[in-house]
Amino acid sequence: MRFSGLSRAGTARTLLRLAAGALLLAGLAGHARAQDRTAISGTTVSLAPLKGFAPSTKFAGLENTEAKASMLVVEMPPEAHAQLSALFNNLQTAKxxxxxQNIVIDEAEDIDTAGGKGRILTGHQNVAGTTFDKWVVLLKGAKTVMITVQAPEDSDLDGDDVVTMLKSVSLGAEPTLDQKLAALPFRVRATEPFRVVDTFGGLGVLMTSGPLNVDPKGSQPMLIVSYQTGGQVAAGQLAAVAEKLLQTTRGFEKAEIAKRETVAFAGSKAGVLLSGRTAEGATGKRFAQYIGLGPDGRFVRLIVSADEATYPSLEPAIKAIADSIAFAQ
Structure with missing residues (x-):
């Protein structure tokens, strides 16, 4: 199954962008000290977090809400490790x-963790005039695991403390699908003929209809629900953001929008629904994209596409899935 028209390799690159650059959180106060071990819900990861960090309700990882610092866990299929290792192991390739993604990588080194050998990249990213220090580590267990820690450059977060935390990472068995769904920052319910294939990055869920779980040709209907963690969106910007996201999603760059609607979605009465064809001409599929804002200015997005002949029969199920989506409390 493709993610928004992505191949398996493209999916890994997308998740790399998510892990390395999506969280634009700021601040960290106080000297960091390790606490008792914490399991990251919906993932294989557990670790001893730095002082002030607690499990996030917005993504798979930890955050310091007062200081606005973060640690994000992204897990991918085990076969993604070979591709990402080639990137991490060569400093110039990593740079x-x-x-x-506007991230400057300064150094790379091998580390030993409780979960096995890893490779850590350190660098920084400037966002809207604020520079964030970043640490990104790649590990392999039952899943390919990538962990990103970030904090503002002017915080007193010590790099040695971050590395110590990352060295404490241990990797367990893969959680069940129900556990991964429960760990998402939103709630969603599949409706036949759609079924859940898997979650990704602790931030999204992939559904399809048909016999294949892996569909490199994109022959089956595809439905993805994902949560946006980076930046915030004002209600008046949502329509423009919806169109921009559609235009930058692989496979939808030439989408022809036939209808723009304001709909109730994800608890908001002012959600945006775009629908039409994925491409101009006779070869496109039909699509729909829903976006709804949460109370903190972040949003959840549903995007679905299917062949022209199949799509009408799927519309009741698509609406039922859209109606089931709500932000986690």
Whole structure:
């Protein structure tokens, strides 16, 4: 199954962008000290967090809400490790690829963790005039695991403390699908003929209809629900953001929007629904994209596409899934 028209390799690159650059959280106060071990819900990861960090309700990881610092866990299929290892193990390759996300990588080193050997990249990213220090580690267990820690450059977070925390990471068995769904920052219920294939990055869920779980040709209907963690969106900007996201989603760059509607979605009465065809001409599929704002200015997005002949029969199920979506409390 493709993610928004992505191949398996493209999906890994998308999750890399998510892990390395999505969280634009700021601040960290006080000297960091390790606490008791904490399991990251919905993932294989457990670790001894730095003082002030607690499990997040917005993503798979930890955050210091007062200081606005973060640690994000992204897990991918085990086969993604080979591709990402090639990126992490060559410093120049890492610099080139992360630079595409406006992240400067300064150093790379191997570390020993409780979960096995890892590779850590350190660098920084400037966002809206604020520079964030970043640490990104790659590990392999039952899943390919990538962990990103970040904090503002002017905080007193010590890099040695971050590395110590990352060295404490241990990797357990893969959680069940129900456990991964429960760990998402939103609630969603599949409706036949759609079924859940898997979650990704602790931030999204993939559904399809048909016999295949892996569909590199994109022959089956595809439905993705995902939560946005980076930045905030004002209600008046949502329509523009919806169109921009559609235009930058692989496979939807040339989407032809036939209808723009204001709908109730994800607890908001002012959600945005775009629908039409994925491409101009006779070869496109039909699509729909819902976006709804949460109370903190972040949003949840549903995007679905299917062949022209199949789509009408799926519309009741699509609406039922959209109606089931709500932000986690």
């Amino acid at each position: 080139t690829n992360f630079a595409k």
